[in-house]
Amino acid sequence: MSDTPSIASEPELQAWSTFFDRASAMMSGEVQDLVRTQRSPKALRDHLQLGLPRTPRPLPQVVDALFELVEQTPSTASPRFFNQLFGGRTAAASMGEMLAVLLNNSMYTFKAAGVQAIIERTLSQRMCALAGFTEGEGSFTPGGSLSNLLSVILARGEQFEGSREHGLGAVRPILYTSELGHYSIPKNAGLAGIGRSNVRYVATDARGRMLPGDLERQIIADRALGHTPFFINATAGTTVLGAFDPLVELSHIAREAGIWLHVDGALGGSMLLSERTRPLLAGLEHADSFTWDAHKMMGVPLTCSVLLVRQPGILGRHLSEKADYLFHGDDMHDRGQTSLQCGRRNDALKLWAAWQALGDTGLGKRIDDAVGSATRAAQRIEQTPGLVLVKPPESVNVVFQRDGVDSKALCKALQTQALAVVGSATVDGSTVVRLSCVNSNIESTDIDDFVHAAATVVVPV
Numbered sequence: 001m002s003d004t005p006s007i008a009s010e011p012e013l014q015a016w017s018t019f020f021d022r023a024s025a026m027m028s029g030e031v032q033d034l035v036r037t038q039r040s041p042k043a044l045r046d047h048l049q050l051g052l053p054r055t056p057r058p059l060p061q062v063v064d065a066l067f068e069l070v071e072q073t074p075s076t077a078s079p080r081f082f083n084q085l086f087g088g089r090t091a092a093a094s095m096g097e098m099l100a101v102l103l104n105n106s107m108y109t110f111k112a113a114g115v116q117a118i119i120e121r122t123l124s125q126r127m128c129a130l131a132g133f134t135e136g137e138g139s140f141t142p143g144g145s146l147s148n149l150l151s152v153i154l155a156r157g158e159q160f161e162g163s164r165e166h167g168l169g170a171v172r173p174i175l176y177t178s179e180l181g182h183y184s185i186p187k188n189a190g191l192a193g194i195g196r197s198n199v200r201y202v203a204t205d206a207r208g209r210m211l212p213g214d215l216e217r218q219i220i221a222d223r224a225l226g227h228t229p230f231f232i233n234a235t236a237g238t239t240v241l242g243a244f245d246p247l248v249e250l251s252h253i254a255r256e257a258g259i260w261l262h263v264d265g266a267l268g269g270s271m272l273l274s275e276r277t278r279p280l281l282a283g284l285e286h287a288d289s290f291t292w293d294a295h296k297m298m299g300v301p302l303t304c305s306v307l308l309v310r311q312p313g314i315l316g317r318h319l320s321e322k323a324d325y326l327f328h329g330d331d332m333h334d335r336g337q338t339s340l341q342c343g344r345r346n347d348a349l350k351l352w353a354a355w356q357a358l359g360d361t362g363l364g365k366r367i368d369d370a371v372g373s374a375t376r377a378a379q380r381i382e383q384t385p386g387l388v389l390v391k392p393p394e395s396v397n398v399v400f401q402r403d404g405v406d407s408k409a410l411c412k413a414l415q416t417q418a419l420a421v422v423g424s425a426t427v428d429g430s431t432v433v434r435l436s437c438v439n440s441n442i443e444s445t446d447i448d449d450f451v452h453a454a455a456t457v458v459v460p461v
């Protein structure tokens, strides 16, 4: 033991110890607390002291205040949380995240991040190898939407020479995505100066996959009008159906037409981790860029997303800037030169920790288990009178309805009666329940209980 006082004071260290005790009590209480009842915003404001004090409060009181919020916060780690695309909680990943917060590095330079920058690069390289980008590189972003944004920015720079310096001028760039692509695509077209009206929505087949013929037809039509097609967004795992666009065919079209091919694998990128599901992404190695969210199927806390590019050098070409107060050399670990951001949190450590704990085999099993949950749910729904499977699952999402019951009302009843949290969406013009089985910690009994609850819960009219 050193005589030098620690940076944290003794009362702070005691408060930390209480904090960790309460965090572990919170986790052991979660089994009884599968779905927390949700109060209205007004009731929450009335019930909790959410205002900001004028004078300091002692740290133990702040710890109490923090844990008072827990019961009023939806538990996304619960095996009854099927809303949106959360992968549950993996202990090692959460620990990696907590340590990253305590260390509080910024990932822009090797000087500020040290070994953490090397970890980030190691992850990017492994993920590139899995994607088939043998010489590729990666950049961590605050989420799949922004990874998609980065892809549009890179493609704009590569496809329109000089645009980084002078803008797009008179050219009319056209971006293609399927009608089932994520909403970040038109949003990013607006943000990146492409223009939302320059987004073309390509038709899909009955399974929700982009129709290459319609894409080709629209490219020809745009060229005839003097426009410049420059970007195709293919989706690997659409948000509602979990469908995979046909990457081999799309890559042929992109190559023939000289258009950038991006693959939005925010949801389905993790399918690369299992031998069984890898074929869903066949052709990915020909794409120019690829979004992969570890915070969805890999069970890593939000946010952990990476944009991978096939060709080395592209990130630096479109992102680097001079800033002699920050970047002093050409260290390849000065990752701020290949990033959207300046100060940037360490999203890599939690993924590295999860990979340490699970290994390639454990990660692959996660994916197989999630697909297995969706398959089981679909079978149970088909076997349950009163429930209708709208389409067979493409991967980890299951869409269904209950006869004579509005799907939104069904979701609400399940949540207010503390049975499950699940969301609704629109498929072929009808509202459906979308059951997301992204959390591989879900057991078969959770699926069976969910299906039973969906079929029997009393839904107020």
Ligand SMILES: Cc1ncc(COP(=O)(O)O)c(C=O)c1O
Binding pocket: 085, 142, 143, 144, 145, 146, 148, 181, 182, 184, 235, 237, 238, 239, 264, 265, 266, 267, 293, 305
């Ligand atoms: C296909 C797809 N792309 C992008 C996103 C956006 O990802 P994020 O929520 O990490 O921004 C999602 C989120 O659901 C998605 O399903």
